[in-house]
Amino acid sequence: MLDDYQQVAATYAAWDSLGAQEVTFLAEHLGDADGIVAALEPYDVVVAMRERTAFTADVLDRLPNLGLLVTTGPANVAIDVAAAHRRGVTVSGTGGVSPSTPTVEMTWGLIHALTRHIPAEDRAVREGGWQHTVGRDLFARRLGVVGLGGLGRPVATVGLAFGMDVVAWSENLDPDEARAHGVTPVGKRELLETSDVVTIHLKLSERTTGLIGRDDLGAMKPTALLVNTSRGPIVDEDALVAALHAGTIGGAGLDVFGTEPLPADSPLRSAPNTVLTPHLGYVTEGTYEVFYRDAVEDIRAWADGSPMRELGPDDGA
Secondary structure (H helix, E strand, O other): OOOOOOOOOOHHOEEEEEEOOOOOOOOOOOOOOHHEEEEOOOOOEEEOOOOOOEEEHHHHOOOOOEEEEEOOOOOOOOHHHHHHHHOEEEEEEEOOOOOOOHHHHHHHHHHHHHHOOOOHHHHHHHHOOOOOOOOOOOOOEEEEEEEOOOOOHHHHHHHHHOOOOEEEEOOOOHHHHHHHOOOOOOOOHHHHHHOOEEOOOOOOOOOOOOOOOOHHHOOOOOOOOEEOOOOOHOOHHHHHHHHHHHHOOOEEEEOEEEEEEEOOOOOOOOOOOEOOOOOOOOOHHHHHHHHHHHHHHHHHHHHHOOOOOOOOOHHHH
């Protein structure tokens, strides 16, 4: 079991139901391809927690004992599923929490942390201080939702409940569907130029990588906030760091990064007006219960010769 950062995986499923099979829980991230291969070469079964560890064709070719690779969740862009199939490795997924309320809740947690300066004021109180900042209102402000799908829609619904003017854009946005949810469809430029909070809810793909770049950040209000709970590479991180230091945007709440775990020397760690969290969007008790329970079921089914929840080539990298 990989990337068990909090060392809790053992408590969320009946791993002992696997019988005599030895289960190892790895808390430390394995790093690059050589580190992954060195650590996993002896194992027949590997359970990957979401996209924390990448299984490229090169890595899979260097794991001769691997027979089953389980990913938590129904798909995983960090796994070359086609290469696994060529190697004769079964790739199985798990269920997830639906609707994806944990990530929606995390999005609003970051928005509130930014607008009300919660982390800074918490530190100030602990250090003996009192009221250093003035919060921002959400009522009657504009929320720009980039991607009005399974995550973007409920985020928009909460914004409407706060009395916000909610607009949305994506390349495949259905304007009529947006209006049916009380959301105004707009162009990308208008969303960036007029929104007080911009929140991203898109899948990472070739099309969305770098979707929010230097020019896009430059179009935002100097007071606007950017929130990303989707995937780090959707935003040009170098451009974002520059915008934060220059004060051309008001701040950023980030739960995802281009490299995870975030390197110790990442300039984001010292960027001003930021709230940074370690990809917590899906990290809840309910999600873990589903992920780990289903992973154990996948392993038992594979060992019995009847794999379940198998992934096809389109469900991976």
